[in-house]
Amino acid sequence: MNIDDIKQVLIVGSGNMGQQIGFQTAVSGYHVILYDMEQSLLDKAMDRIGKLAKNYIAGRRLNDQSAADALNRIRTTVDAEDAGKEADFVSESVPEDPDLKGRVFAQFNKICPVHTIFTTNTSSLIPSMFAQATGRPDRFAAFHFHDVRFNNIVDIMPHQGTSRETVELIKAFAERIGQVAIVLQKENFGYVFNAMLMELLKSAQSLAANDVAAVEDIDRAWMGVMHTMVGPFGLMDSIGIDTVWKVTDYWANVLKEPQAMANAAFLKKYVDQGNVGVKTGKGFYSYPDPAFGKPGFIEGK
Numbered sequence: 001m002n003i004d005d006i007k008q009v010l011i012v013g014s015g016n017m018g019q020q021i022g023f024q025t026a027v028s029g030y031h032v033i034l035y036d037m038e039q040s041l042l043d044k045a046m047d048r049i050g051k052l053a054k055n056y057i058a059g060r061r062l063n064d065q066s067a068a069d070a071l072n073r074i075r076t077t078v079d080a081e082d083a084g085k086e087a088d089f090v091s092e093s094v095p096e097d098p099d100l101k102g103r104v105f106a107q108f109n110k111i112c113p114v115h116t117i118f119t120t121n122t123s124s125l126i127p128s129m130f131a132q133a134t135g136r137p138d139r140f141a142a143f144h145f146h147d148v149r150f151n152n153i154v155d156i157m158p159h160q161g162t163s164r165e166t167v168e169l170i171k172a173f174a175e176r177i178g179q180v181a182i183v184l185q186k187e188n189f190g191y192v193f194n195a196m197l198m199e200l201l202k203s204a205q206s207l208a209a210n211d212v213a214a215v216e217d218i219d220r221a222w223m224g225v226m227h228t229m230v231g232p233f234g235l236m237d238s239i240g241i242d243t244v245w246k247v248t249d250y251w252a253n254v255l256k257e258p259q260a261m262a263n264a265a266f267l268k269k270y271v272d273q274g275n276v277g278v279k280t281g282k283g284f285y286s287y288p289d290p291a292f293g294k295p296g297f298i299e300g301k
């Protein structure tokens, strides 16, 4: 298979990441199918993608016509057969659970053509955990995006059974959709950037969960010293506290680490209240104008 043979891209899971990846892919000229379990979720996703398009226009990344063309290239469906039967490339963004991801790929393995490349956008798992379940381990690898709205760094992480051709195709596809690929030489939990980020977020959670410092002060310390626009808690709000909790809780249970369990319990309080960050308008901060973005935040004014 050649990069030019990739024409139709299936995005499985229309949440936070599925929306961003789907839109970026459509902006780059591909036909995109967005698949989820309920039409109401897909309608919500298209609404948010519409807002994303408006932001791209406001930021002069797209003009009105190219944004409208990109939106027209996205189709939604709750019918898996319809979603997968003509897909050349699959990007999966369902919740962070290896069994669920394995089941989803096994389902699409029966539907998609033999040539279709399968990729997972997992944040914290490694592809060998569910490579066999995909039914096509040689045409499967992790293809991981960061926040597509603000950066274009992606990780490509093969497992031992991924073919060289698959890695090359994913790399070529990444370039076609305007991304800079970091190709890992071996599997590593957290890829490259996230491996570093997870340590930062874990430290920030521990400081707050152990009542060492307030959330705002922890962010203030990081932002003030590192000269960044956002601190660890602002970052968690944009990732989604529910997603951060899932990852933290999963590893806390696997490793039986008391501090990780305390951190998961700390995050769960926000999840239970439905305050999971930017996507709900409230998390550690309130949106659209979070306190850390206002003048004087670092000075504590």
Ligand SMILES: NC(=O)c1ccc[n+]([C@@H]2O[C@H](COP(=O)([O-])OP(=O)(O)OC[C@H]3O[C@@H](n4cnc5c(N)ncnc54)[C@H](O)[C@@H]3O)[C@@H](O)[C@H]2O)c1
Pocket: 012, 013, 014, 015, 016, 017, 018, 035, 036, 037, 041, 092, 093, 094, 095, 096, 097, 104, 121, 122, 123, 124, 144, 145, 146, 147, 238, 239, 240, 243
């Ligand atoms: N949020 C981030 O910043 C970020 C960044 C990179 C990678 N990721 C990874 O991307 C994946 C998705 O994260 P998210 O933040 O978009 O989650 P999300 O909760 O916003 O979206 C997940 C979507 O998957 C759908 N879904 C659940 N089961 C499904 C199924 N069986 N078939 C089809 N759709 C199904 C849900 O209805 C939901 O719409 C996770 O693996 C996460 O670790 C997240």
